[in-house]
Amino acid sequence: MISAAQARDAVEQYREEGYAVVRGFVDGDELIRLQTESRAVYDEGLKHQATYRHGNLNFQILPEAQFGKRYVLQAYWFSWVNKYFEEFRRNPDYLKLLEGLIGRDIKQIAQQLHWKPPGANVTGYRFHQDLRFRSQSEYDTVVDATVTTGLAVDRATRENGCLQVVPGSHKRGYLALSDEGHGQLMKGLTAEDELAEVGIDPSDIVALELEPGDLAMWGLLTVHGSAPNQSGHDRAFLLSSYVRADASPRGEWAFKDGVSTPLGDTPKLCKYDKLFEEPGPSYDTTEWWK
Numbered sequence: 063m064i065s066a067a068q069a070r071d072a073v074e075q076y077r078e079e080g081y082a083v084v085r086g087f088v089d090g091d092e093l094i095r096l097q098t099e100s101r102a103v104y105d106e107g108l109k110h111q112a113t114y115r116h117g118n119l120n121f122q123i124l125p126e127a128q129f130g131k132r133y134v135l136q137a138y139w140f141s142w143v144n145k146y147f148e149e150f151r152r153n154p155d156y157l158k159l160l161e162g163l164i165g166r167d168i169k170q171i172a173q174q175l176h177w178k179p180p181g182a183n184v185t186g187y188r189f190h191q192d193l194r195f196r197s198q199s200e201y202d203t204v205v206d207a208t209v210t211t212g213l214a215v216d217r218a219t220r221e222n223g224c225l226q227v228v229p230g231s232h233k234r235g236y237l238a239l240s241d242e243g244h245g246q247l248m249k250g251l252t253a254e255d256e257l258a259e260v261g262i263d264p265s266d267i268v269a270l271e272l273e274p275g276d277l278a279m280w281g282l283l284t285v286h287g288s289a290p291n292q293s294g295h296d297r298a299f300l301l302s303s304y305v306r307a308d309a310s311p312r313g314e315w316a317f318k319d320g321v322s323t324p325l326g327d328t329p330k331l332c333k334y335d336k337l338f339e340e341p342g343p344s345y346d347t348t349e350w351w352k
């Protein structure tokens with residue numbers, strides 16, 4: 063449970079700096095449940111020998127043939143197979159936090175769990191702005207209407223690749239970081255030169271070290287990334303991205319006039335553009351890490 067004061071402080075910091083941290087968004091028994099259910103999603107992903115899609119549900123897999131062991135790096139929209147997360151995504155605490163920024167009619171545009179299993183080598187995210195994941199035609203309407211939250215399921219430290227942000231970068235417009243070449247975020251690392259070229263001083267980067275249950279928020283223009291895990295501890299991170307409903311035809315309802323709203327019978331168009339043409343179930347064996 064977060065207080066009104068915590069929500070107010072977070073909104074203020076988010077507006078000024080492009081990010082905010084809310085300590086203790088989840089705690090006690092609820093945190094234990096969150097960790098248990100996250101592990102259940104991981105185990106569900108492990109059943110697939112390669113990257114799997116069914117509708118918006120998706121598991122990004124590193125196969126054992128190439129990595130010596132099977133790893134799950136990401137899961138998307140696991141609400142379709144996990145009742146706990148279907149409810150958690152529209153938990154009243156999210157509304158409390160979001161209301162001051164995007165109102166009481168809110169759709170969820172992304173639901174992701176990101177793991178950085180020790181040994182899985184390709185676990186870094188190059189610096190970028192999340193606007194790169196939105197279609198160009200939406201740019202103007204969604205920027206101010208979208209808020210992304212990242213909840214530390216496991217402790218997040220510099221060593222295991224916590225999120226890093228550039229304060230104030232949300233006022234700089236779109237900088238096209240990591241868009242050149244293969245454009246693959248999890249392949250390679252951001253060189254300091256790339257940041258300097260767009261006027262970012264690497265010493266301005268803030269590492270958001272989080273205790274389990276702490277939550278970070280950032281916007282579509284906030285420059286952020288994270289390093290690969292160099293520790294022996296995983297880093298499960300639950301991302302939920304929300305948009306003011308009238309700004310986006312995409313997304314699954316989370317709150318209608320403040321009322322928590324479950325998923326319907328069939329998925330809505332979210333970030334995955336081919337939801338209706340190519341819903342799967344299907345496997346993707348592209349070796350993107352090569």
Ligand SMILES: O=C(O)CCC(=O)C(=O)O
Pocket residue numbers: 176187192223224225286287288299
């Ligand atoms: O999981 C992380 O550390 C960052 C992920 C991220 O920025 C993204 O998926 O856009």
Ligand SMILES: [Fe+2]
Pocket residue numbers: 190191192286
């Ligand atoms: Fe991102």
